[in-house]
Structure formats: C-alpha cells, structure tokens
Amino acid sequence: MAHVGTRMEINVEFRDATLAPTDFEIALSRLGRIAGAIALRGGIAKSEWHLKGYTAKEAKLYPAFDGDAPSAAALAVIREEFRGVTDVTSVGIWAHREGTEIGGSMRCQILPQGESSSVEVSLTNRAEITNGELINYDDFVYYVSLIATEFDPIIAEIWPPEYFEKRIFDDKPGVGWMLYLPKVITVQQVPEARALIAVPAAGREQTGTIIVSVTDAVFSADNPEHVEVANRIEIRLVDQDLLPAYADI
Numbered sequence: 469m470a471h472v473g474t475r476m477e478i479n480v481e482f483r484d485a486t487l488a489p490t491d492f493e494i495a496l497s498r499l500g501r502i503a504g505a506i507a508l509r510g511g512i513a514k515s516e517w518h519l520k521g522y523t524a525k526e527a528k529l530y531p532a533f534d535g536d537a538p539s540a541a542a543l544a545v546i547r548e549e550f551r552g553v554t555d556v557t558s559v560g561i562w563a564h565r566e567g568t569e570i571g572g573s574m575r576c577q578i579l580p581q582g583e584s585s586s587v588e589v590s591l592t593n594r595a596e597i598t599n600g601e602l603i604n605y606d607d608f609v610y611y612v613s614l615i616a617t618e619f620d621p622i623i624a625e626i627w628p629p630e631y632f633e634k635r636i637f638d639d640k641p642g643v644g645w646m647l648y649l650p651k652v653i654t655v656q657q658v659p660e661a662r663a664l665i666a667v668p669a670a671g672r673e674q675t676g677t678i679i680v681s682v683t684d685a686v687f688s689a690d691n692p693e694h695v696e697v698a699n700r701i702e703i704r705l706v707d708q709d710l711l712p713a714y715a716d717i
Contacts, residue, residue, distance in 0.1 A: 474594075474686065476603045476645070478612060478626050480587040481717045482619040487585070489557040489578045492546045496538040496559050498618045499574045502589060503533065503561075505614050509607045511591070512563045512572055519545055520560040520573070532561040555580055569594055570602060584717055587619055603686050608646065609665055612678050616648055616667045620675075622717050624648035627698075630689035636702045639713050643698040645687030646680050649710065653677040657708055660700045679705075 487494060500514070507514045517532040519542050530542045542561075550557045557578050564571035572591040579585045589611070591602045612624060627644025635642025652674050653664055663680035681687060681698040688694055705711035 474603055474628070475590060475592045476608065476626065476628055476686070478587075478589040478608075478615060478624060480589075480615055480619055480621045480624045481584050482587065482621045483582060483584055484619070485581050487578060488581060489554055490550070491578070492543055492550075492557070492559055493538055495576045495578060496532065496542065496546070496561075499559065499561060499576060499587075500533050500536065500538060501618060502574065502611065502614060503563075504536065505611055506572070506591070506602070506607075509610060511602045511607070512565065512570070516563040516565065517561045517574075518563065520562050520575075572602065584622065587615065587621075589615070605680075605683055605686070609678060609680075612646055612648055613665070613667050616650075616676055616678075620650070621648060622650065623712065628687065628689050631687075631695070631698070634689055634695050634699075636699050637706060637711075639715065640702070640706065640711050641714065641717075643679060643681055643701045643705075644689075645682060645694075645698075646678050647701075648676055648678050650676040651710070653679060653710065657710065658701055658704050660697060660704055662697070 503514045503517050506512050514533055518528055519530040519532055530545055531539050532542050533539055546559055558575055560575040562573040569592055575588045577586045593601045593603045612626060615624060623641050625641050625644055626646035631642060631644045655664060658679060661679050662683045665678040666674045667676040667678060679701060681701055682694050
C-alpha cells in the first residue's frame with residue numbers, strides 16, 4: 469500500500485485594490501516568488517511547476533514559469549480560459565516529483581477589487597519524513613513571511629487539513645501550526661504562543677505577527693498536545709477580540 473505524505477496548507481484571505489480579476493501575470497508572478505522561495509529552501513525546483521489540468525497528461529503540458537517570469541504559454545492558456553470573465557477568476561499551478569509523494573499546489577482566486585480574494589498553498593512531504601524536505605518550521609516561517617509581504621493578508625492560517633475540524637470556533641479562523649494576523653501581537657497578549665514572529669523582520673516597521681503553536685516539530689492534528697496549545701491560543705485571541713469571524717473577513 470502506498471504511503472500518504474504529510475500535508476500542510478497555507479490559506480490566505482486578502483484584499484488588494486490594485487489587483488483586478490484579469491491581472492493574471494501579476495498573480496502568477498506572485499505565486500512564482502513563492503515557488504522561488506520553495507526552490508531556494510531546497511524544495512521543489514521552480515521548473516517543476518505547471519498549470520493545473522483536467523487530466524495528468526494535460527497538467528504537464530504548460531510549465532508555469534520561464535526562468536523567473538510567468539511563461540507565455542501559461543498566460544495564454546489562462547487568458548483563454550477566462551476570456552470575457554471579469555468578476556471571479558483563478559490561477560492554479562501544481563508540481564509533483566516523479567516517484568515520490570513530494571509535491572505541491574497553489575491557487576490564487578481573484579475577486580473584484582475591494583472584495584476578499586484568496587491564496588491556497590499546499591505542500592506534501594514524504595511520509596517517512598516528519599520534519600524536513602518541504603515541511604519544517606524554519607521554511608514555513610519563511611514562506612508565511614513572504615506571503616504576508618506579497619499579499620498583505622487579512623489572515624493566513626497554516627495547518628494540516630485535519631485540523632479544520634479541531635479548531636475551537638466554527639465561525640472563526642483556527643491557529644493550527646501558525647496564524648498570521650495583520651497587527652502587532654505581544655507575549656503579554658498571547659502567553660500560550662510558542663513564538664511570535666514580527667512581519668516584516670527586524671529593522672522595518674512591524675505590520676503583522678505570525679503566532680506559532682509548535683516550534684520544535686511539524687504540527688500534527690493527531691498530537692493532542694499540539695491541538696491543545698493551538699486551541700488555547702484561539703481562546704486567548706477571542707477573549708481579547710483579536711480573532712475576526714470569517715463573516716467579517
């Protein structure tokens with residue numbers, strides 16, 4: 469039986485008055501900088517990312533990038549797919565290393581300017597690797613910090629998909645492994661956090677904080693201690709009115 473790799477997701481909500489639903493080159497360029505960061509950290513090479521397709525064969529037809537830039541072929545396919553559409557569009561890419569479970573996907577859904585758009589990043593490790601390859605603490609802090617810079621999110625949730633059902637509040641985001649909020653959060657406000665990481669990094673004015681529940685391992689929804697810490701942070705944030713409801717995002 470094939471092993472199933474460890475999966476971690478970054479789910480982002482953002483508003484960008486400068487990004488229109490037809491700005492495919494800008495959206496793909498932003499995803500490209502995330503792909504570049506993954507490659508830089510020793511993960512999937514940028515050349516391995518392709519446009520998503522309806523079949524495995526189709527999904528390998530169009531490389532997403534040509535060097536550092538979006539590929540002309542990928543942009544042509546996306547523009548044709550959304551020809552005449554001006555309200556809701558999306559750009560989706562994926563990568564998979566042959567013969568392994570290692571892979572990833574990214575999707576940027578763009579709504580009309582002023583409405584809440586989203587980015588989803590999903591990375592899958594080898595089953596036998598629990599803290600390395602694509603998923604480890606230092607790399608994910610790096611990715612989330614970059615995403616915060618690229619998209620200025622309203623919120624970013626980082627968790628394995630199994631955590632969704634284990635968060636405390638059904639109507640609010642969960643902390644999971646990490647949670648980005650566009651505000652300064654202090655140790656006094658959230659003493660349960662294992663780390664509070666300023667975004668941007670030191671030397672520039674802080675605009676947000678990554679709240680971390682586990683620093684010495686990859687977060688697991690099957691680990692009761694990990695879930696308990698994340699749940700306690702959620703309660704603390706809600707007690708201080710620091711965690712918005714999904715309806716208000």
